[in-house]
Amino acid sequence: xxxxxxxxxxxxxxxxxxxxxxxxxxxxxxxxxxxxxxxxxxxxxxxxxxxxxxxxxxxxxxxxxxxxxxxxxxxxxxxxxxxxxxxxxxxxxxxxxxxxxxxxxxxxxxxxxxxxxxxxxxxxxxxxxxxxxxxxxxxxxxxxxxxxxxxxxxxxxxxxxxxxxxxxxxxxxxxxxxxxxxxxxxxxxxxxxxxxxxxxxxxxxxxxxxxxxxxxxxxxxxxxxxxxxxxxxxxxxxxxxxxxxxxxxxxxxxxxxxxxxxxxxxxxxxxxxxxxxxxxxxxxxxxxxxxxxxxx
Amino acid sequence: xxxxxxxxxxxxxxxxxxxxxxxxxxxxxxxxxxxxxxxxxxxxxxxxxxxxxxxxxxxxxxxxxxxxxxxxxxxxxxxxxxxxxxxxxxxxxxxxxxxxxxxxxxxxxxxxxxxxxxxxxxxxxxxxxxxxxxxxxxxxxxxxxxxxxxxxxxxxxxxxxxxxxxxxxxxxxxxxxxxxxxxxxxxxxxxxxxxxxxxxxxxxxxxxxxxxxxxxxxxxxxxxxxxxxxxxxxxxxxxxxxxxxxxxxxxxxxxxxxxxxxxxxxxxxxxxxxxxxxxxxx
Numbered sequence: 001x002x003x004x005x006x007x008x009x010x011x012x013x014x015x016x017x018x019x020x021x022x023x024x025x026x027x028x029x030x031x032x033x034x035x036x037x038x039x040x041x042x043x044x045x046x047x048x049x050x051x052x053x054x055x056x057x058x059x060x061x062x063x064x065x066x067x068x069x070x071x072x073x074x075x076x077x078x079x080x081x082x083x084x085x086x087x088x089x090x091x092x093x094x095x096x097x098x099x100x101x102x103x104x105x106x107x108x109x110x111x112x113x114x115x116x117x118x119x120x121x122x123x124x125x126x127x128x129x130x131x132x133x134x135x136x137x138x139x140x141x142x143x144x145x146x147x148x149x150x151x152x153x154x155x156x157x158x159x160x161x162x163x164x165x166x167x168x169x170x171x172x173x174x175x176x177x178x179x180x181x182x183x184x185x186x187x188x189x190x191x192x193x194x195x196x197x198x199x200x201x202x203x204x205x206x207x208x209x210x211x212x213x214x215x216x217x218x219x220x221x222x223x224x225x226x227x228x229x230x231x232x233x234x235x236x237x238x239x240x241x242x243x244x245x246x247x248x249x250x251x252x253x254x255x256x257x258x259x260x261x262x263x264x265x266x267x268x269x270x271x272x273x274x275x276x277x278x279x280x281x282x283x284x285x286x287x288x289x290x291x292x293x294x295x296x
Numbered sequence: 297x298x299x300x301x302x303x304x305x306x307x308x309x310x311x312x313x314x315x316x317x318x319x320x321x322x323x324x325x326x327x328x329x330x331x332x333x334x335x336x337x338x339x340x341x342x343x344x345x346x347x348x349x350x351x352x353x354x355x356x357x358x359x360x361x362x363x364x365x366x367x368x369x370x371x372x373x374x375x376x377x378x379x380x381x382x383x384x385x386x387x388x389x390x391x392x393x394x395x396x397x398x399x400x401x402x403x404x405x406x407x408x409x410x411x412x413x414x415x416x417x418x419x420x421x422x423x424x425x426x427x428x429x430x431x432x433x434x435x436x437x438x439x440x441x442x443x444x445x446x447x448x449x450x451x452x453x454x455x456x457x458x459x460x461x462x463x464x465x466x467x468x469x470x471x472x473x474x475x476x477x478x479x480x481x482x483x484x485x486x487x488x489x490x491x492x493x494x495x496x497x498x499x500x501x502x503x504x505x506x507x508x509x510x511x512x513x514x515x516x517x518x519x520x521x522x523x524x525x526x527x528x529x530x531x532x533x534x535x536x537x538x539x540x541x542x543x544x545x546x547x548x549x550x551x552x553x554x555x556x557x558x559x560x561x562x563x564x565x566x567x568x569x570x571x572x573x574x575x576x577x578x
Contacts, residue, residue: 036429120553126549
């Protein structure tokens with residue numbers, strides 16, 4: 001009995017020695033601040049006060065009834081997310097199907113489309129600010145095409161397109177890799193059977209390939225939704241939320257509320273809302289998409 | 297006969313696709329080509345024509361950007377943060393992932409859930425309070441503090457990956473090592489850890505790219521410190537300052553992105569190797 005106890009004590013010590021470093025760092029740098037965010041969201045706090053003042057649901061009431069910037073950023077973020085998710089996934093899937101074929105130079109082509117994904121989003125924003133202003137002037141002089149004369153970053157109606165173009169351009173490489181990996185899991189004999197049955201290539205794609213790579217679609221759509229809803233860096237450097245506040249995302253709005261206006265308590269309330277939005281949308285998406293997945 | 301003509305059609309179709317995709321790829325990378333071209337131009341040349349090829353190569357743009365950005369210092373800072381962050385994540389996550397996968401108790405399962413649930417929590421939803429935590433711990437405005445915070449942020453996904461992979465390593469290996477008199481740590485580090493190499497490479501690649509390119513966390517953690525900046529923060533300051541002088545800005549862009557691109561080109565081989573090995577196995 002004593003030796004059994006000793007052994008289980010030793011097991012417990014061993015278990016702790018291996019897991020405690022990870023558990024503590026996760027606890028301190030993720031779980032604790034996450035719980036604190038919930039608590040701070042019920043307070044008025046400017047970041048300097050020793051003790052934040054408890055104000056109940058007042059932040060949330062203000063947020064839903066008296067905050068145009070939150071509503072605007074929410075609407076912008078949702079439109080941006082829909083456009084971004086649809087365009088990125090359709091484009092990446094189309095490219096993946098083409099690059100999955102046995103074509104010349106396909107490895108070089110795959111690498112080429114992946115390059116923008118290696119560059120930090122903050123730098124991507126600056127590169128495109130240069131393209132939209134400097135390069136587009138020269139391209140207009142060269143081609144006289146009207147699209148180069150549009151005010152891509154200065155017109156509140158157009159800026160969402162600019163942001164989507166830049167984000168999609170950066171993101172495609174990642175989703176391309178996911179889809180190519182998915183296409184490689186499609187069994188060859190299933191495809192061959194469809195040839196014998198005389199299926200046309202478009203029909204073959206929609207009734208055979210697509211259902212078989214649904215797991216990749218689920219993952220890609222999940223990642224693209226979550227990333228789009230969290231967008232911060234590229235907006236920060238490309239438009240800084242402007243012109244006016246027309247391209248401000250929720251994440252940027254949270255950042256500005258907390259660190260420019262010094263309303264930390266109110267900022268955490270917004271961040272709790274962002275968390276809930278992301279959770280609800282992604283859980284719904286995964287549930288719906290999972291139900292469409294088929295086994296081979 | 298019919299089959300052969302079909303095949304021929306297919307291959308000419310593939311050539312057409314290959315040509316079209318090559319053109320698309322060049323257009324796709326055209327913005328980056330413009331960055332390279334303009335980083336070598338004089339300011340007046342950029343102002344007259346952005347798309348033209350440079351008449352004279354102004355390598356001085358790079359030396360100027362190099363100086364203004366204090367490039368070597370910032371490069372070293374970013375490297376320190378990344379190396380510290382990545383090695384910490386690999387160490388604590390491989391240990392935890394291994395032990396959690398091997399221990400089949402209810403308590404172990406709960407700890408595992410606790411470790412991986414943070415994957416679902418978006419960083420933006422707790423960043424304000426994280427700044428507060430860092431202030432209280434007095435690790436704000438320090439690159440080592442930043443590296444440490446990455447341990448907590450990177451561990452959940454890494455633990456998840458290690459936990460899954462450890463299942464494929466036979467438990468008999470651990471038992472043999474114990475019979476041979478190895479301590480648990482020795483067993484892990486000299487026998488198990490080398491076998492985890494495929495996951496370790498993925499964890500290194502994923503985390504290194506993220507930490508090197510990350511902007512928001514360094515912005516929150518290092519904004520008060522002049523000396524301890526990362527390349528991404530410096531890039532932000534630098535472009536804000538030299539908004540109009542595109543020649544310096546574009547040279548700065550290239551200096552900022554080159555390390556990541558070199559890293560990718562080196563490790564791409566590893567990725568392809570891994571894929572080929574997997575294909576042979578399958």
